[in-house]
Amino acid sequence: MKLDKVIDLKDGLKQRFDEIVQTINSRDSLLEEFDEVIFNALVEKIEVLTPAHFVLELKSGMRVVEFEE
Template structure:
């Protein structure tokens, strides 16, 4: 887990500027999977195990 976290930090720290658009490398480094519960309700599961729920009712 620590090695994975260090890789993510390295990816973010190697940026020359602030993000101005979607970066699939960073997204793929952070997000393990996305559960689609309904068309407007989904859960992001991060590589750290943290689950972030969006949408719903």
């Protein structure tokens, strides 16, 4: 049973990763400005802890902590 859950989790992460790669590869040129489609493909949610401290939770499960000075 545990192995099935691990396999399902791995498959889900692989699918999300493939979607992200496909979105990025669909571009015809280099990214020169904000792209809402790519942002939405990468970011699951943004957690604002204070006006100068926030956390981006990516669809891959990775969390990116940012501090603004």
